[in-house]
Amino acid sequence: MASHRKEGRVEGAQALLLVQQVLNGVQLGLMLFLLSAGLTLVFGMMDFLNLAHGTFFMGGAFLGAWINATTGNVWLAIAGATAVMLVLGALLEVGLLRGAYSHGHLDQILITFGLIYIGNDTARMIWGSDGLAMLLPPSLNASVSVLGLHYSLFKLVFIGATVLIAGALAFVLARTRIGMWIRAGAADRETAIALGVDVKQLFTLVFACGAALAGFAGALSAPLLSASLGMGETILVPCLVVIVLGGVGSVAGAFLASLVVGLVDVLGRTYATALTALVVGPTHAATLGPSLSAMLIYLLMAAVLVLRPGGLMGRVQP
Amino acid sequence: MSTRLSPIGLVVLGILVLVPAIDAVAFGNYYLMSVGTRILIMAAAAVSLNLIMGYGNMPSLAHSVFLGVGAYVVGACSYYSRATGAPWLLDGFLQLGLVLVLSAGAAAVIGAICLRTRGVYFLMTSLALGQVFYVLAAGAYQFGGDDGMALDFRSRFPVVDLANMPTRYVIAVLFLAAVIYGSKRLVDSPFGLALRATRMNPRRVLAVGNEPSRVSLLAFVVSGAVAGVAGFLLANQTDFISPSILHWTTAGDLMIAIAIGGLGTMLGPVYGTIALLTAEEVLSSTFTYWQFAFGLLIVAVARFAPSGAGELLRRVRLRRA
Numbered sequence: 001m002a003s004h005r006k007e008g009r010v011e012g013a014q015a016l017l018l019v020q021q022v023l024n025g026v027q028l029g030l031m032l033f034l035l036s037a038g039l040t041l042v043f044g045m046m047d048f049l050n051l052a053h054g055t056f057f058m059g060g061a062f063l064g065a066w067i068n069a070t071t072g073n074v075w076l077a078i079a080g081a082t083a084v085m086l087v088l089g090a091l092l093e094v095g096l097l098r099g100a101y102s103h104g105h106l107d108q109i110l111i112t113f114g115l116i117y118i119g120n121d122t123a124r125m126i127w128g129s130d131g132l133a134m135l136l137p138p139s140l141n142a143s144v145s146v147l148g149l150h151y152s153l154f155k156l157v158f159i160g161a162t163v164l165i166a167g168a169l170a171f172v173l174a175r176t177r178i179g180m181w182i183r184a185g186a187a188d189r190e191t192a193i194a195l196g197v198d199v200k201q202l203f204t205l206v207f208a209c210g211a212a213l214a215g216f217a218g219a220l221s222a223p224l225l226s227a228s229l230g231m232g233e234t235i236l237v238p239c240l241v242v243i244v245l246g247g248v249g250s251v252a253g254a255f256l257a258s259l260v261v262g263l264v265d266v267l268g269r270t271y272a273t274a275l276t277a278l279v280v281g282p283t284h285a286a287t288l289g290p291s292l293s294a295m296l297i298y299l300l301m302a303a304v305l306v307l308r309p310g311g312l313m314g315r316v317q318p
Numbered sequence: 319m320s321t322r323l324s325p326i327g328l329v330v331l332g333i334l335v336l337v338p339a340i341d342a343v344a345f346g347n348y349y350l351m352s353v354g355t356r357i358l359i360m361a362a363a364a365v366s367l368n369l370i371m372g373y374g375n376m377p378s379l380a381h382s383v384f385l386g387v388g389a390y391v392v393g394a395c396s397y398y399s400r401a402t403g404a405p406w407l408l409d410g411f412l413q414l415g416l417v418l419v420l421s422a423g424a425a426a427v428i429g430a431i432c433l434r435t436r437g438v439y440f441l442m443t444s445l446a447l448g449q450v451f452y453v454l455a456a457g458a459y460q461f462g463g464d465d466g467m468a469l470d471f472r473s474r475f476p477v478v479d480l481a482n483m484p485t486r487y488v489i490a491v492l493f494l495a496a497v498i499y500g501s502k503r504l505v506d507s508p509f510g511l512a513l514r515a516t517r518m519n520p521r522r523v524l525a526v527g528n529e530p531s532r533v534s535l536l537a538f539v540v541s542g543a544v545a546g547v548a549g550f551l552l553a554n555q556t557d558f559i560s561p562s563i564l565h566w567t568t569a570g571d572l573m574i575a576i577a578i579g580g581l582g583t584m585l586g587p588v589y590g591t592i593a594l595l596t597a598e599e600v601l602s603s604t605f606t607y608w609q610f611a612f613g614l615l616i617v618a619v620a621r622f623a624p625s626g627a628g629e630l631l632r633r634v635r636l637r638r639a
Binding site: 051125241290 | 377434439441443447565567607609610616621
């Protein structure tokens, strides 16, 4: 009888862990979506691959942490970081990138790669090389308990804010005239121009909004990850996986792929060791499991590429 | 795109290669030689990347993986030789064989997946897949994890002693010469012709009886194996391995070098690497914030001299004529 109750408790704890990890996966996925939405639209519309997209993420994280430290206001920090990245994105597009669309991909890669160097060193000049933590006020740094499940309040806020943004983005893209133009530009630039869409100005808007979304994601992530140099290059990699998985230029595809990547990554890290132990035994699993879980999203990408080279929701590639 | 090996270019390169040697022999100054060895090895890696990127339209950011495989074979052999006391693990030929098999194998897997896509999609896929190996290396705690580790032993060859710096320099020079010569021969061969043709019109390549993806994959594997050997030499030069060599930015740097020197030219990548790494060396010893200046330099080149400084020179020459 007693052992029965104990087993029940263990199962209950397992279920709670699963719920918790699913929430973590959703949170990671939504963050990836904020980043990849801008990246995929920019690429879809202008055929422009911005390797420095992660630099906006880093900029947002540093700015957020810095404004938060000076003013003590988290909301101001997040809004400020987003606004600065919006302006910076617009300036960059008009001042530097606009002239490079006619160049080949190689030059675009070069320019944005150079921007990574510039961005990292600018952050180092201003904030030093140690990185910056973003401390939450006690009111946010709490956890909520529902049915025995304890979960960080801030992560819930993160999920809520991101869902709102994703909803707003979906509304703008699906229901407004500007959204229609953007979708038209991403689907077929030439035809959109021929039909009188001012793709050039539209693109400045999309690029700036993409930078702002990345900055927003950075500022929101700063309390969880803390701002550090080089975080932009690290986050770029799963974002590219999301874009390739979802199909380039498709925001809906990016949303789906973000959630898949987030869930697979987090759940993989939680359960890979236990699952590999079933196959190879616990001693090998302790070393094999973590490596395997780190590789999961890439294996997923490889599998999708083999089965559907255009991505989950992409059109067939040229 | 050109497969010409310009005689002037070769002569200038020969003079550049002699400078560190003279500095070392005549003035006892070994600094240039030590920097030069690394530059020449990276130049060979750039030539191998240019082979697939310039002639085969495969802009791969997974190239750092093969450098890393080469370096980690040396590191792993050194580590296990110390752990087990087995001296045969340090045999250079055995290590080279391992490097060739493993880097070609990794290239075959990565290439087969990435070749499902083309152009910038290829770039994205190769970046993502390449990072799998970075994560693996960073998680290999016996080899120092994120921090990397200093090598206990270099690879051992009969007669040649890799602990001797001038020896390493001569080997780097010979390796670069062999890679340039080899890629020239390859690009000029019927296989190279097919490879260049896949870049222009894959359908016609198929029509004349070559499977384009097979041609591309073979080139990718050859290029990866060459980069593996470059990684092997690099580890022996620096006496140190770290996962940072596998980070995609290493391949990004090679790509920049190729773009500056001229994509799809025989000697462009070599000059690009020499220029880029020399600039990095000078800037990093002069400024604290050298990456800022370095980034500005790259952006300026891409913005104002698209298709490389070599192309700019050629255009200036044409205008004069």
